Amino acid sequence: MIVLRGGTVVTMDARRSVVHGDVLVAEGCVQKIGRVHAPRSARVIECEGRAVIPGLVQAHVHLCQVLFRNHADGLELLDWLSQRIWPYEAAHDHRSLGFSARLGIAELLLGGTTAILDMATVHHTEAVLEAALEGGIRYTGGKCLMDEVADCPLHEETGAALEETIALGRKWHGRELVRWALCPRFVISCSEKLLSEVRSLSEREGWLVHTHASENRTEVELVRRKTGRDNIQYLHDLGLCGPRTVLAHCVHITESETRILASTGASAVHCPGANLKLASGLAPVPRLLAEGVNVALGGDGAPCNNTLDAFREMRLAATLHLPQFGPRSMPAKEMLAMATIRGAKALGLAEEIGSIEEGKRADLAVVDLTGPHCQPAGPDPHATIVYCARASDVTDVLVDGRPVVRDRKLLTLDARRLAAQAQAEVRRVLERVSRRPGN
Numbered sequence: 001m002i003v004l005r006g007g008t009v010v011t012m013d014a015r016r017s018v019v020h021g022d023v024l025v026a027e028g029c030v031q032k033i034g035r036v037h038a039p040r041s042a043r044v045i046e047c048e049g050r051a052v053i054p055g056l057v058q059a060h061v062h063l064c065q066v067l068f069r070n071h072a073d074g075l076e077l078l079d080w081l082s083q084r085i086w087p088y089e090a091a092h093d094h095r096s097l098g099f100s101a102r103l104g105i106a107e108l109l110l111g112g113t114t115a116i117l118d119m120a121t122v123h124h125t126e127a128v129l130e131a132a133l134e135g136g137i138r139y140t141g142g143k144c145l146m147d148e149v150a151d152c153p154l155h156e157e158t159g160a161a162l163e164e165t166i167a168l169g170r171k172w173h174g175r176e177l178v179r180w181a182l183c184p185r186f187v188i189s190c191s192e193k194l195l196s197e198v199r200s201l202s203e204r205e206g207w208l209v210h211t212h213a214s215e216n217r218t219e220v221e222l223v224r225r226k227t228g229r230d231n232i233q234y235l236h237d238l239g240l241c242g243p244r245t246v247l248a249h250c251v252h253i254t255e256s257e258t259r260i261l262a263s264t265g266a267s268a269v270h271c272p273g274a275n276l277k278l279a280s281g282l283a284p285v286p287r288l289l290a291e292g293v294n295v296a297l298g299g300d301g302a303p304c305n306n307t308l309d310a311f312r313e314m315r316l317a318a319t320l321h322l323p324q325f326g327p328r329s330m331p332a333k334e335m336l337a338m339a340t341i342r343g344a345k346a347l348g349l350a351e352e353i354g355s356i357e358e359g360k361r362a363d364l365a366v367v368d369l370t371g372p373h374c375q376p377a378g379p380d381p382h383a384t385i386v387y388c389a390r391a392s393d394v395t396d397v398l399v400d401g402r403p404v405v406r407d408r409k410l411l412t413l414d415a416r417r418l419a420a421q422a423q424a425e426v427r428r429v430l431e432r433v434s435r436r437p438g439n
């Protein structure tokens with residue numbers, strides 16, 4: 001039993017209530033919010049001057065790429081992929097991939113992110129899943145599918161790719177906090193046969209479908225050339241847009257594609273840091289929200305951001321659109337909803353996580369708002385959290401009621417050791433890249 005005592009509880013429930021009081025956690029759930037008389041045996045976390053928020057949800061990340069942070073700057077999407085990321089991902093072995101995932105999970109948990117939707121790479125996916133179990137993060141994700149991409153070391157035959165994703169999904173889905181997702185990379189690297197199979201598999205198994213869509217102008221143009229249609233329209237025609245579909249980016253999206261997302265219940269994931277750094281453009285997020293699209297938030301890959309800090313991402317998304325859409329187009333409350341309850345909805349977990357409510361799973365982050373960069377805190381804690389707080393202000397994190405961060409220290413993985421060894425690990429991968437034929 002754990003009591004988070006005397007904090008400002010930013011619940012993100014339907015009324016966006018804020019409660020000054022305690023949160024009682026037992027058996028993995030939030031049992032009570034308000035005044036709690038804790039038994040002597042309860043572990044108490046003092047939250048005076050701190051906000052207790054739902055654990056942040058990042059609905060688009062690539063743990064496999066974390067090891068390549070700061071190794072792919074100054075490129076647009078398609079060059080970034082073909083010149084750096086695909087050769088790097090292809091050079092991963094089980095060990096380097098597990099290391100990359102652990103490094104990413106350490107950064108995420110220490111920064112208050114408790115749930116992710118992850119696109120793994122093509123091979124060695126179990127290294128990522130093992131890291132997720134060890135780190136204790138709430139993981140949804142799966143093996144990346146690419147069966148139509150010339151001269152790419154990640155290319156796989158359609159049948160082999162599907163067989164492996166089915167086998168891994170059946171083995172891992174539902175194990176502790178792991179849920180499986182079908183992850184075709186994007187339309188230009190996938191055959192129509194593969195995408196159609198993904199749709200029927202998702203229907204049969206109930207797995208999420210996670211892909212990239214309309215991130216970059218050239219990508220959208222290539223999809224038009226390949227299919228004769230706009231990207232999201234094409235996915236919709238294949239039956240791939242629905243409440244179990246999560247599309248990263250949606251930067252270059254037409255009005256009619258926006259209506260497709262709204263009417264089918266498919267989610268879009270806004271990744272402003274990556275969209276800026278890869279010079280992709282700005283997703284019209286206030287318009288998507290106004291049209292009724294569920295929009296979540298994600299850091300995307302460490303080599304295109306270059307951090308997985310959800311607080312930076314929130315601040316960016318909350319300010320980026322204002323020159324175009326007006327100063328009230330992205331209120332802080334709405335922003336925090338994208339990083340919590342809307343993210344949970346994208347993951348199909350809105351009944352379990354994404355807000356602090358009695359009976360929900362206890363995925364919680366405690367944010368210290370007493371620092372000079374947060375003071376004086378204004379009347380609205382949502383605004384202080386979105387505009388001022390940083391990942392380093394997170395003091396405590398619970399996932400499914402289990403403490404994973406205590407007093408800014410990660411309990412499940414050795415974050416200091418991971419950071420210290422990252423240089424040597426990436427060097428080993430880059431040596432393998434340089435030894436490949438053609439380099």
Ligand SMILES: [Zn+2]
Nearest residue numbers: 212248300301
């Ligand atoms: Zn991505």
